[in-house]
Amino acid sequence: MQTVITICDTCRFSEAEKLSPGGETGGALLAALVEEGAREGAEGSVEGGAVSVRRHSCLMGCERHCNVALSAPGKLTYVLGRFAPEAEAAAAILDFARQHAVSDSGQVPFRSWPQGVKGHFVARIPPLPAT
Numbered sequence: 707m708q709t710v711i712t713i714c715d716t717c718r719f720s721e722a723e724k725l726s727p728g729g730e731t732g733g734a735l736l737a738a739l740v741e742e743g744a745r746e747g748a749e750g751s752v753e754g755g756a757v758s759v760r761r762h763s764c765l766m767g768c769e770r771h772c773n774v775a776l777s778a779p780g781k782l783t784y785v786l787g788r789f790a791p792e793a794e795a796a797a798a799i800l801d802f803a804r805q806h807a808v809s810d811s812g813q814v815p816f817r818s819w820p821q822g823v824k825g826h827f828v829a830r831i832p833p834l835p836a837t
């Protein structure tokens with residue numbers, strides 16, 4: 707099952723700065739890096755694990771910068787933030803998302819977390835009950 711990575715494209719560049727030196731939001735920069743990684747099929751620590759990326763303007767976590775959410779039907783949703791909009795963060799997000807995609811529940815064991823997501827978790831939301 708595919709995991710959807712939702713990236714806030716209006717998030718601040720950093721805790722202190724709204725825009726990058728080039729005038730872009732951190733969210734737009736991070737989204738572009740994650741989109742590029744997803745297109746290139748960067749696998750990270752797992753084989754397979756289908757992911758897609760979408761942008762959304764404001765996830766209402768604006769006190770943090772560079773917020774993302776990972777979700778899939780019937781699985782845990784993870785919300786993460788405070789990323790630097792850099793390639794290393796994008797790779798870690800994709801790696802974690804691919805592990806989420808191959809997990810039946812969406813849960814990713816701590817021992818498998820990419821270093822780049824540690825310290826960035828905001829919330830873990832249980833799936834809605836099946837109807």
Ligand code: FES
Pocket residue numbers: 714715716717718733763764765766767768772773
């Ligand atoms: S601007 Fe990104 S969460 Fe509000």
